[in-house]
Amino acid sequence: MNFRLISILLCLENLLALCPKSSVPGSIEKTCFFGVASGFSFSKGDAFCEDFDGHLASVTNSDDNEKVLQIGKEIVEQETAVWLGGVYDGKNVSWLDGSSDVYQNFDAGTLPGNMIMNLTNGKWTTASWNEKLPIVCVSRDQTVTEPPVLESPCPTEWFYVAQLQNCYKPIYNVDFTNAIATCRSMDAALVSIHSEEENRIVDDLTKCGRPMDSFETDLVLIGGVWLGPSKSEYGWSDGSPWNYSKWELNGQPLGRPCSMIYPDAYSNSEADPSTYLHRWTDYIAQTQFEKLFGQAETNVKKVIDEKISKRVTTRKR
Numbered sequence: 001m002n003f004r005l006i007s008i009l010l011c012l013e014n015l016l017a018l019c020p021k022s023s024v025p026g027s028i029e030k031t032c033f034f035g036v037a038s039g040f041s042f043s044k045g046d047a048f049c050e051d052f053d054g055h056l057a058s059v060t061n062s063d064d065n066e067k068v069l070q071i072g073k074e075i076v077e078q079e080t081a082v083w084l085g086g087v088y089d090g091k092n093v094s095w096l097d098g099s100s101d102v103y104q105n106f107d108a109g110t111l112p113g114n115m116i117m118n119l120t121n122g123k124w125t126t127a128s129w130n131e132k133l134p135i136v137c138v139s140r141d142q143t144v145t146e147p148p149v150l151e152s153p154c155p156t157e158w159f160y161v162a163q164l165q166n167c168y169k170p171i172y173n174v175d176f177t178n179a180i181a182t183c184r185s186m187d188a189a190l191v192s193i194h195s196e197e198e199n200r201i202v203d204d205l206t207k208c209g210r211p212m213d214s215f216e217t218d219l220v221l222i223g224g225v226w227l228g229p230s231k232s233e234y235g236w237s238d239g240s241p242w243n244y245s246k247w248e249l250n251g252q253p254l255g256r257p258c259s260m261i262y263p264d265a266y267s268n269s270e271a272d273p274s275t276y277l278h279r280w281t282d283y284i285a286q287t288q289f290e291k292l293f294g295q296a297e298t299n300v301k302k303v304i305d306e307k308i309s310k311r312v313t314t315r316k317r
Contacts, residue, residue: 022034023139024067024070024071026064026067026138027060027061027063027064028060030140031138031139031140032138032139032140033057033064033067033068033071033136033137033138034052034071034136034137034139035071035072035074035075035082035134035135035136035137036048036075036134036135036136036137037075037076037077037134038134038135039079039132039133039134040083040132040133040134040135041129041130041131041132042056042083042114042127042129042130042131043129044272044273044274045083045133045135046085046096047272047273047274048135048137048273049085049135049137049138049139051264051273051277052137052139053139053140054097054137054138054139054140055085055095055096055097055137055138056083056084056085056086056096056135056136056137056138057084057085057135057136057137057138058084058085058086058095058096058097058099058138059084059086059103059105059117059124060095060099060100060102060103061102061103062103062105065103065105065117065122066122068082068084068117068136069117069119069122071136072117072119072134072136073119075134076119076134079119079133079134080118080119080120081116081117081118081119081125081127081133082116082117082119082133082134082135082136083114083115083116083127083133083134083135083136084115084116084117084124084136085097085115085138086114086115086124087113087114087115088106088110088112088113088114088115088124088126089112090111090112093115097138104124105122105123105124106123106124106125107123107124107125110124110125110126111126112126113126113127113128113129114126114127114128114129116133117136153167154167155167155186157169159205161201161205163197163201164198164201167188168191168202168205169186169188170206170220171183174221176221176257176258179221180237189223189237189238190221190222190223190237190238191222191223192222192223192224192236192237192238192240193222193244193246194240194241194243194244195244196244196246198244199244199246199261199278200278202222202261203261203263203278206220206261206263219260219261219262219263219281219283220260220261220263221258221259221260222259222260222261222280223236223237223238223259224236224237224242224245224258224259224280224282225237225257225258225259226253226255226256226257226258226282228255230255231253231254231255232253232255234253234259234282245280246278246279246280247279247280247281248262248275248276248279248280248281249274249275249276249279250275250276252280252281252282253280253281253282254282255282256282256283256284257282257283257284258282258283258284259280259281259282259283260280260281260282260283261278261279261280262276262277262278262279262280262281263278264277
């Protein structure tokens with residue numbers, strides 16, 4: 001099998017600009033609107049938008065109102081409304097992103113509450129906070145100063161994180177067994193994670209700023225391996241201590257051979273993103289993954305203990 005080794009900068013292009021490709025520019029500079037068809041409550045919808053450094057949509061002029069209306073019509077199938085990011089007290093609007101209350105478009109007689117847009121006419125009204133509706137988010141393109149690379153000790157096309165003294169690189173189109181061998185050929189290992197800070201950094205580096213569609217194309221393979229016999233007995237494939245974990249909150253792990261991290265939220269799931277976002281899941285080893293994350297210390301540590309490697313490749317389910 002031929003492997004495609006892709007520079008981290010491909011993902012950083014999306015990381016540094018958090019407006020998805022399908023988004024619509026807002027009237028305010030560097031803002032964008034995008035819709036998600038899944039049903040969310042008001043608070044969970046806003047939590048999803050926050051993953052893209054945004055909020056449920058604020059609307060401060062008629063042009064943006066029309067843009068949100070058209071996005072809503074494009075994403076829904078049966079629903080007739082989408083959540084907006086405002087709370088109405090009967091007179092004034094408080095937008096979740098702090099926008100000023102300079103424009104209103106309410107249906108007559110609207111009661112106080114959490115705001116929605118009626119997709120038949122673009123007018124606003126309110127709904128119960130726990131009603132499940134599609135959402136429209138507003139986000140801002142982020143201008144982020146990239147970490148200095150002039151003194152990086154990493155090989156070409158590797159990304160250096162100074163506080164961890166590690167080099168990182170995404171590798172595409174592999175299964176778990178091939179992933180270990182591929183990393184080993186570069187004097188590296190599948191990434192191991194030993195603290196909340198390190199988990200945040202790895203998650204930020206792998207985040208590509210768009211909703212996920214599937215396990216194989218969007219989750220990122222990391223170096224956690226099942227050692228057994230219990231479902232919770234895991235180790236790192238580079239032999240480093242298993243002194244930190246962050247499994248998703250739905251009964252994981254299940255004792256499956258390899259592990260992955262959720263860098264972005266699902267576009268078509270009813271699950272609460274807070275139960276899995278930036279967390280780990282375990283999965284089947286033979287699966288062909290689109291992306292894994294490789295790691296090498298700056299002193300190029302010796303990687304992949306042969307005993308652990310043998311246990312990984314023989315414990316297929």
